[in-house]
Amino acid sequence: MTLLGNRVRTTGRPRANGPGGRGRLRRNAPGVAGAVIVVAMAVLAVVGPIFWGADAERIDAAAILQGASPEHPLGTDNLGRDLLARVLVAGRYSLLLALAATLIGAVAGVVLGTLPSVLPRRAARLATGTVNALVAFPGLLLAMFTAVVAGLGARGAVLGIGAAIAPGFARLTQTLAATVAGADYVAAARMLGVPRRRILTRHVLPNIAEPLILNLTQALGGALLGLAGMSFLGLGVQPPDFDWGRVLFDGFPRIYVTPEAVLGPAAAIALAGIGFNLLGDALARAAARAPVPGSERGRRAGPVAGEAPDPDAVLEVRDLSVTFPGGVTPVRELSLTVAPGEIVGLVGESGSGKSLTAGAIGGLVPYPGAVTYAALRLGGRDVATLSDRELGTALAMVFQDPLAALNPALKVGGQLAEVAIVHQGASRAEARRRAVDRLGHVHLPEPGKRAAQHPHELSGGMRQRAVIAMGLMGTPRLIVADEPTTALDVTVQRQILRLLREVVEETGAASLFISHDIAVVGELCDRVVVMYAGRVVEELPTDRLAAGAAHPYTKALIASLPDLDTDRSLPLAGIPGTQPAPAQVGPGCAFAPRCALATDRCRDERPELVAHGPAQRVACWEVK
Template sequence: MRRLPRNPAGLLGAGIVALLVLLALFGPPLWADAAARINPREISQGSSAAHLLGTDALGRDLLARTLTATRLTLGLALLATLIGTATGILLGTLPQVLPRRAGRAVIAAVDLLVAFPALLLAMFTAVVAGLDAQGAVLGIGAALAPAFARLTHTMTASVAGADYIAAARMLGVPRHRVLTRHVLPNIAEPLILNTAQAMGGALLGLSAMSFLGMGVQAPAYDWGRLLNEAFGHVYVTPSAVVAPALAVTLAGLGFMLLGDSFARAAAHTRAPAGGPAAAPAAVPAPDEPAPDTVLEVRDLTVAFPGGTTPVRQVSLTVRAGEILGLVGESGSGKSMTAAAIGQLVPHPGRTGSARIRLGGVDLDGLTASERRRLLGSSLAMVFQDPTSALNPALRVGGQLAEVATLHGGATRTEARDRAVERLDRVRIRHPADTARRHPHELSGGMRQRAVIAMGLMNTPRLIIADEPTTALDVTVQREVLRVLREAVDETRAGALFISHDIAVVGEVCDRIAVMYAGRVVEELPAGALHQARHPYTRALVGSLPDMDTDRSRPLTTIPGRQPAPGDVGEGCAFADRCALATARCATRPELRTRTGTHSVACWEVK
C-alpha cells in the first residue's frame, strides 16, 4: 500500500474501485426511483438534457439504471470470487492432507479443469444449476476455482520443504494443523493478490453470462442484463449500450490494475528416472553399545529411484553429554543421514538399517504415531538456515510454545513461560520481548539461538545441528557454538553436529566422524585430529591455514571431485583422488578399529 501512490496505474485502479464501492453503497438509495420510473412518452429515446444517456424500451433512464445496478453487479461478482477462491484453495490444499494416491487424483482433476475453457465451464455449470443469477454465480465460481487450485498447490509445494514444516512433521503436528498454521499463512499473500484480479474476471464473466441470457433475469438487472436489453435497439439508439458497456469496462480495468499493482509491489518487496526405490537390505546388528548411549545407528542406508544412494551403511553412536561431529564435503551424505535419523527423508527415498535406537528405544519397532511422539519429545533439530527453520507468519514465542503443548502436555500459559525461560537460557537479551516478535525482527544469531531454544523446550535426549553456523559471521558463530556446548553440558543430551568446516568441528566436538561419498571413512577423537590417518581426512586438515602456514606456498588442495551418489563404484570411492591408491583399492575397505577410539577405512593405513 505504501508503494501505491508512486504507481500511476495502481492509483487509477484504486480510484476506480473506490468509486464503484461508493456507487454500490449509495447508488440504489439515490437513483432507484428514477431507474424504475416507466414513461411511455419517452420510450427508446437518445441522449437528452433530461436523460444524458437515453432511455430504454419502457422509457426508464439508462444512466440511473446503470448506477443502480452497480450494487447487484459487484455483489454477485464478490460472491462468485469467494466461491471460486474458497473452492480453489480447498482443492489446492487437499493433496497435503489426503493419502498420496488420493492427492494425486485431486491434482489430476485440477489439471484437467485448468485445461478446460473457463467460459465453457461456467456455462455448463450454469445450465446444470439453473439459468438465473444463482446459476451464473456458481458457474463463474467453478470457472475461477481451477486456477486458484493450481496456484495454491504450487505455492504449498514451494513451502512444504521448509525446515519449519519438517520440524512440525517431526513433532507429530497433525496434517490439518500443519496446513492451517504453517502453510496457509505463508502463501496468503499471493492468494490475496490474485483475488483482486479474480474479482475483475468474475465481474466480466457474470456480465457476459447475463448478456447471453444465462445470468440475472428480469425484473432484476445487472450491467450484463442492461446490455442484453439494449442490444436490440443498438442501431436505433446507440447510446443505449454506452452506460453499461462503459461500466463493465471500467470496473474490469480497475480491478485488474489494482491486482496487478499489488502483485508488482509484493514481488518488489521479496528478497531476491526409474521406479520406486527398494528399501536397502539390513545386516545383523553388532554388540550392544554403552549404557549411556542416546543414539545408536547401525548400517543406515538411504536410497532413491534410479540407483542413487546418498547414504551407505553408516554406523554412528552418540553418548550422553557428547557432541559427535559429522564432517565432509557437500554431497557426502551428512544431511541425508540426519534426515534419516529424524524420519524426514523425502519421498520417494527409502531408508533401511540394522538398527536405529534413540534413548535405547528401537525406532523400527514403533508404530508411526509412537515414533512421532518419541521423536517429538526426544529429538531436537537445529537447521542450517534459521530463517527457514522459523515460520515467518508466527511469533517466536508461539512457535516455541507449540512444542511444549504438543508433546509436553503444558498449558498455554505454562508453555509461554517455558518459552521465555528457554530463550533466556540461550543468552537472548529481553527474552519476553523477543518471544512477542516475528522471526524477521531478529538478527541471524538471535534466530539461530531461538531455534536452539525451541529444541530445548522438552529437554531432548539428542540434538541434531545441521550446519547451524554456516550463514553466520565469525563472531556470532562463536556465540552460537558456545550456546550449543552449554546446552549439551546442562541437559546431558547427546548432539550430532554436522558441518563441512573441519576447523569448527574440531573446536566444538568431542569425537569426529568423517564422511565421503555416503560412507564414514574415519572416526577419531577431536583432540587427535592432527593424527588423522585416512588420506581424505589428512587432506581436509592440511587445507586449513593457521598462524604457522607458509604464505609463500599454495594451500593444500584435493584434486578431482567427489563422485555423485549414483556413480559410486564397488571399490574405494576416494581412490581416484588419492596419492596412495593401489590395485587393492578396487575393493572397498571396511571401517576397522586401529585403536580403542580411532577407526579408519583404508587399505594403506596400518
C-alpha cells in the same frame, strides 16, 4: 527445532490390537464403509448383467407399469420390464461411463495444468488464464454446453462431464507442479539445459502423481452423480441403452403413484456417490497424515538377530542407507553412536550425505527417498516405536537457516509455547512462561520482549538461539545440529558454538553436530566422524585429529586449512578432482580417483571400516 512427528511406524508387528487399534478403526469407519460400498459396486458391475440381464430386457405386456410386488420388488416400467433387474444391470454401464468421464477429465486437466511448465512465458500466462476462467465457470453449465455441442447421448454426456472435471484437475496439477518446479533439482536440470518436456515427465509429474491419483477417487464419485444427472435431464444415455440416471428419468413421472420405481435408481446413485466420496476422503486424510513418501523412519532393511541395544549410547545407528529411485544411494550403510554428554561431529564436503543422515534420523528425508536401517535407536528404543510425544521431547533439531525453521507469520514465543502444549500437555500460560524462560536460558537479551516479536525482527544469531531454545522446551536426549553456524558471522558463530557446548554439559544430552568445516568440528566436538560419498571413512577422537588422522581424505581436509604459518606465496592447498555423484560411486574406494596412494585394489574393492588404534576406525587399504 523440535521435531513434531510425521512418521509411519512399520515395526515388525503392526500395533492394531488393543484400544489404540480399535480407536483407529473407529476413526477409519467412514473409509471402511466407502471401500465396502465401492467393492460391492464393482462386483455388481461384473455380475449384474450376467444374472439379471435377461430380466432387465424382457418385455411383458401383461405387467406394464405395475407397482411393487413379490415378483417385481420395485415394480415394472412402461414395457413391463423388471425395474430391480434394470437397476442391478445398469450399474455396469453407469460405472464405465463415470470411469471414462473421469479419465478424460483427468488427462485433459493434467495436460492443461502442466502446460505453464513447458510453454514460453506468454503462452504459459495464457494457459494459466484459461485454467482460471474454466474454474470460475459453473461445472454443470460447462457439462451441458459440451454435451449439446457433442450431441445427445452417452458420448456427449461423458465428454461434458469430463470437461467439467478437467478444470479442477488442471488447477490442482498447476499448483502442485508450481511447487515442485521450485525445487533445487528442477533448477539444476534447467541450468544443465534439460528440455522442458523432459523436466516435466522426469522430474515434475512423478513427484505429483500421488495427490492426483487420490483425487481420481473423489472425481469418480462426482462423475457418477453428474452423468446420472445428465441422463435424468435427457441429455445423457438414450434408449435402448440405460444407466441409473435413465432408469430414474423413466420412473420419475410415477413418483407420486409408485414411488418405489424411483427409489431403486435414486438409492443406487446416492450409495455409489457416497461410497466413492467416503473412500476418496479417507485416502486423502491418510495421505495427509502420512509422511512425505520415502521419509518413513521405520522401513527396515531387516532386524539384526541377537543384537542388543548399546546401553552407553543415546543415539545408535547401524547400517543406515538412504536411497532414491534409480538406485541412487547418497548414504550407504552408515553406523555411528553418540553417548550422553558427548558431541560427535559429522564432517565432509558438500554432497557427502551429512544432511541426509540427519534427515533420516529425524524422519525428514525428502520425497522420493527411502530410508532403511538395521538399527536406529534413541535411548535404547527403536525410533519407530516412539510416540510423537516421546520423540518430540527426546529429539531436537537445529537447522542451518533459522529463518526457514521459524514460521514468519507467528511470534517467536508462540512457536516455542506450541512445543510444550503439543508434547507436554501444558496450558497456554504455563507454556508461555516456559518459552520466555528458555529464551533467557540461551542468553537471548530481553527474552520477554523477544518472545513477542516475529522472526524477521530478530538478527540471525538471535533466531538461531531461539531455534535452540525451541529444542530445549522439552527434555531432549539428542540434539541434532545441521550446520547451525554456516549463515552466521565469525563472532556469532563462536557464541552459538559455546552455547551448544553449554547446553550439552548442562542437560547431559548427546549432540550430533554436522558441518563441512573441520576446523569448527575440531573446536567443538569430542569425536569426529568423516564422511565421503555417503560412507564413513574415518572415526577418531578430536584430540587426535591434527596429528593422528589416518585416512588420506581426512589428512587432505586438515591440510587444506590455512593457519598463521601457511606460506602465503604458495597456492592454498586443496584436494584435486571432485567427489563422485551418488549414482557414479564405483565398487572400490570412492576417494581412489583423488588419492595419491590409490592402488588397483582401492579401485576394485571397497575397504571396510576397521579399528586403528584406540577409539579410532579407518576405511583404507593403505593404512596399516
